[in-house]
Amino acid sequence: KAGVTQTPRYLIKTRGQQVTLSCSPISGHRSVSWYQQTPGQGLQFLFEYFSETQRNKGNFPGRFSGRQFSNSRSEMNVSTLELGDSALYLCASSRTPQPDEQFFGPGTRLTVL
Amino acid sequence: ELKVEQNPLFLSMQEGKNYTIYCNYSTTSDRLYWYRQDPGKSLESLFVLLSNGAVKQEGRLMASLDTKARLSTLHITAAVHDLSATYFCAVAPYSGGGADGLTFGKGTHLIIQP
Numbered sequence: 001k002a003g004v005t006q007t008p009r010y011l012i013k014t015r016g017q018q019v020t021l022s023c024s025p026i027s028g029h030r031s032v033s034w035y036q037q038t039p040g041q042g043l044q045f046l047f048e049y050f051s052e053t054q055r056n057k058g059n060f061p062g063r064f065s066g067r068q069f070s071n072s073r074s075e076m077n078v079s080t081l082e083l084g085d086s087a088l089y090l091c092a093s094s095r096t097p098q099p100d101e102q103f104f105g106p107g108t109r110l111t112v113l
Numbered sequence: 114e115l116k117v118e119q120n121p122l123f124l125s126m127q128e129g130k131n132y133t134i135y136c137n138y139s140t141t142s143d144r145l146y147w148y149r150q151d152p153g154k155s156l157e158s159l160f161v162l163l164s165n166g167a168v169k170q171e172g173r174l175m176a177s178l179d180t181k182a183r184l185s186t187l188h189i190t191a192a193v194h195d196l197s198a199t200y201f202c203a204v205a206p207y208s209g210g211g212a213d214g215l216t217f218g219k220g221t222h223l224i225i226q227p
Binding site: 105 | 144146148154155156157158161201203205206214215216217218219220
């Protein structure tokens with residue numbers, strides 16, 4: 001059974017640009033959550049989507065947004081990139097919404113110059 | 114606000130020794146997870162602990178949960194080099210209290226030396 005996939009795996013952007021990251025959950029999983037991992041702040045919850053609806057959101061500015069499609073695939077978007085947005089962005093999927101067990105993808109490493 | 118505290122944050126130990134990583138959390142929860150992360154890699158699920166007194170073991174790792182003390186432990190028995198990694202505990206908010214996503218500890222960076 002295929003795991004969670006994320007594309008792209010690496011990205012380099014400059015300040016002010018925007019970026020879209022993609023996540024395909026495990027087949028049959030309908031919930032997708034996004035996390036940001038940085039050396040300073042650790043792992044922080046961004047948001048969760050289930051059945052194309054955002055269920056909850058972490059403490060991040062409105063520049064961070066996401067969506068989920070009918071096939072459960074999800075995208076997250078960061079607009080007006082800042083240097084501090086450089087991080088590993090992890091997507092996790094679960095069969096049902098949190099707190100169901102989540103399985104993590106390999107992550108997208110975003111570098112903002 | 115749910116806070117999760119792990120200690121130690123860094124641990125260097127020798128092969129063959131035993132050690133315990135602690136995870137304390139601040140508010141009621143009924144689900145706790147342990148993950149392993151290798152450098153540059155994603156998170157690998159190790160254990161899911163769902164109830165007070167839960168104990169799970171896999172190889173040289175054993176995890177337990179005491180919901181009354183709001184404490185989970187990850188015990189390493191007779192450590193081997195392959196267990197070198199960063200270990201995270203993550204706490205889900207109480208299932209009856211809404212969902213705010215997992216709250217992670219800062220991780221324990223474990224180095225096991227021959």
